[in-house]
Amino acid sequence: GENVEQHPSTLSVQEGDSAVIKCTYSDSASNYFPWYKQELGKRPQLIIDIRSNVGEKKDQRIAVTLNKTAKHFSLHITETQPEDSAVYFCAAREAAGNKLTFGGGTRVLVKP
Amino acid sequence: DADVTQTPRNRITKTGKRIMLECSQTKGHDRMYWYRQDPGLGLRLIYYSFDVKDINKGEISDGYSVSRQAQAKFSLSLESAIPNQTALYFCATSEGQLHTFGSGTRLTVV
Numbered sequence: 001g002e003n004v005e006q007h008p009s010t011l012s013v014q015e016g017d018s019a020v021i022k023c024t025y026s027d028s029a030s031n032y033f034p035w036y037k038q039e040l041g042k043r044p045q046l047i048i049d050i051r052s053n054v055g056e057k058k059d060q061r062i063a064v065t066l067n068k069t070a071k072h073f074s075l076h077i078t079e080t081q082p083e084d085s086a087v088y089f090c091a092a093r094e095a096a097g098n099k100l101t102f103g104g105g106t107r108v109l110v111k112p
Numbered sequence: 113d114a115d116v117t118q119t120p121r122n123r124i125t126k127t128g129k130r131i132m133l134e135c136s137q138t139k140g141h142d143r144m145y146w147y148r149q150d151p152g153l154g155l156r157l158i159y160y161s162f163d164v165k166d167i168n169k170g171e172i173s174d175g176y177s178v179s180r181q182a183q184a185k186f187s188l189s190l191e192s193a194i195p196n197q198t199a200l201y202f203c204a205t206s207e208g209q210l211h212t213f214g215s216g217t218r219l220t221v222v
Contacts, residue, residue: 001171009152032209043202043213044155051209089154098143098162098206099170102154 002027004092006103014111019077021106023090026071032093033073034100035064039086047088048075080110115139118203118214125193125221133188133217135203143207144186146170146178149200149216158201161186193221 003026013019025033031052036044050057050064050073057064061080066073077084087107091100116137125131135144142163147155157170159178167178175197177189190197198221203214 006154034209034211043215045213046210049209091155093209099145099157099160100211101171102147102156104152104154 002030002092002094002099002101004090004101004103006090006106008106009104010107010109012109012111013080015080015082017080019080019084019108019110021075021088021090021108022072023074023092023103024070024072025092025101027092027094028068028071029095030092031095033064033066034091034093035062035075036089036091036102037086038089038105044089077108080108082110082112084108085110116203116205116212116214118201118217120217121215122218123220125219127194127221129193131190131193131219133201133203133219135186135188135214136184137186137203137205137212138184139205139207139212140183141205141207141212142183143205144180145204145206145211146176146186146188147202147204148172149202155202158188190219190221193219195221197221 006023034049037047038044063076087105090103119134145160146158161180201217204211
């Protein structure tokens with residue numbers, strides 16, 4: 001089955017700086033890669049996703065890139081703000097069904 | 113957001129007890145999932161169901177069972193709870209690409 005690794009596990013940045021989280025996946029047939037943000041005590045919420053036929057996608061201050069050859073994808077947050085502090089999860093969806101395999105999560109702390 | 117509702121929100125139970133976590137959804141989605149969240153391990157899939165009468169094991173199904181009573185209801189049972197099942201449990205539904213999560217059930221087994 002699919003295996004997703006996520007790095008780093010914790011990330012501390014100064015407000016206004018950029019944050020980058022990287023994930024690798026093992027199943028070259030995976031075709032959909034969502035990113036979830038989980039604030040303290042709350043449920044995961046989808047913030048951005050990318051499909052395997054696209055190399056990059058942006059939504060305001062967040063962007064995701066996908067390198068299918070290397071089997072890795074990354075989340076980029078620019079001009080970080082304190083409300084960006086949360087745990088972020090990457091995931092990969094197996095081509096055979098709708099199952100998501102999640103990375104271990106990255107705890108992001110934005111220091112004012 | 114009450115689209116995916118989990119009950120109870122918090123539960124403390126003793127080792128060896130049977131416990132059921134319930135999930136109901138108003139989104140009309142056929143696909144439902146149970147995940148377990150542990151610190152540093154992300155979300156791991158326990159069971160999933162793509163339709164009523166369809167039940168599939170996920171990554172960590174041992175010690176758990178599920179029941180899909182209707183399209184809108186998917187319950188998770190721990191037949192004999194043990195302390196290492198202490199975790200945060202999430203139910204989710206999906207249609208197409210998007211997963212929608214419930215608010216979670218924090219289970220403590222003492």
